[in-house]
Amino acid sequence: MSPRSVPDPPADPPAAAAPAAPPRLDVRGLRVAFGGLVAVDDVSFEVAPGEVVALIGPNGAGKTTVFNAICALVRRRGEVLLDDAPAPGRPWGLAPRGVARTLQGLGLFHGLSVRENVTVPIADRRGAAARADEVLARLRLTAVAERPVAALSYPDRKRVALARALVGAPSLLLLDEPAGGLGADDIAELGAVIGEVAASGCAVLLVEHHVDFVMRVADRIVVLDFGKVIAAGTPEQVRTDPRVEEAYLGRRVEA
Numbered sequence: 001m002s003p004r005s006v007p008d009p010p011a012d013p014p015a016a017a018a019p020a021a022p023p024r025l026d027v028r029g030l031r032v033a034f035g036g037l038v039a040v041d042d043v044s045f046e047v048a049p050g051e052v053v054a055l056i057g058p059n060g061a062g063k064t065t066v067f068n069a070i071c072a073l074v075r076r077r078g079e080v081l082l083d084d085a086p087a088p089g090r091p092w093g094l095a096p097r098g099v100a101r102t103l104q105g106l107g108l109f110h111g112l113s114v115r116e117n118v119t120v121p122i123a124d125r126r127g128a129a130a131r132a133d134e135v136l137a138r139l140r141l142t143a144v145a146e147r148p149v150a151a152l153s154y155p156d157r158k159r160v161a162l163a164r165a166l167v168g169a170p171s172l173l174l175l176d177e178p179a180g181g182l183g184a185d186d187i188a189e190l191g192a193v194i195g196e197v198a199a200s201g202c203a204v205l206l207v208e209h210h211v212d213f214v215m216r217v218a219d220r221i222v223v224l225d226f227g228k229v230i231a232a233g234t235p236e237q238v239r240t241d242p243r244v245e246e247a248y249l250g251r252r253v254e255a
């Protein structure tokens with residue numbers, strides 16, 4: 001028995017606040033192992049609607065594996081939530097939940113035309129042609145829309161892959177190395193498109209090797225090394241973090 005007979009008054013209830021929207025993507029304690037190799041170890045981060053988050057790190061850090069785990073392309077442990085509900089455990093469950101992605105290897109159908117590639121995800125939907133035209137125009141692909149992807153330059157193919165991801169108007173866009181292999185002009189254009197997509201309310205997760213690019217486009221950066229998060233924060237916080245400089249072999253992370 002407590003010696004006190006009079007209970008404490010209840011604490012004041014917290015001031016009424018508008019409930020914050022749940023993160024569009026919430027990754028908690030993610031772990032992926034390939035045999036004895038732990039490629040992703042207790043990784044947690046969130047992406048809010050309208051936010052651009054970049055996952056960076058040296059080669060082999062586990063970036064693509066995090067991406068593949070979110071997309072249910074590898075066996076994962078831990079939690080992946082979309083709007084506070086468990087993400088699909090199979091890759092074909094993603095599109096119906098508003099998730100689109102581009103892959104590091106592009107994954108285009110080289111024998112099909114640009115337009116056919118872009119309309120694959122929406123082939124059976126009304127308004128698909130108009131939406132495809134809009135996305136093709138935004139990505140400057142209208143003039144090559146009827147050409148086979150095999151006839152396109154690499155930067156054009158990257159834009160086709162992005163167009164295919166955007167055509168379904170996703171609310172979560174996952175991009176694996178979108179700037180990889182591109183020159184300065186294409187990278188600048190990519191940054192502008194990503195900014196527009198985020199401004200429309202879409203959550204964007206970029207997996208990138210290209211540090212300068214993410215410093216410009218990301219609202220927040222999560223840094224991986226050997227499968228673990230070693231730093232996270234705004235571009236400014238991450239750029240000046242000594243652990244990040246060390247992970248990049250002692251080189252300064254230039255803006």
Ligand SMILES: Nc1ncnc2c1ncn2[C@@H]1O[C@H](COP(=O)(O)OP(=O)(O)O)[C@@H](O)[C@H]1O
Pocket residue numbers: 034037039057058059060061062063064065066
């Ligand atoms: N399917 C796989 N089987 C075995 N090991 C893998 C597989 N995929 C990736 N790895 C290993 O996991 C680690 C992380 O790789 P990855 O996620 O591709 O790194 P990043 O995208 O950051 O360069 C590396 O050591 C890589 O060799």
Ligand SMILES: [Mg+2]
Pocket residue numbers: 063064065104
């Ligand atoms: Mg990778």
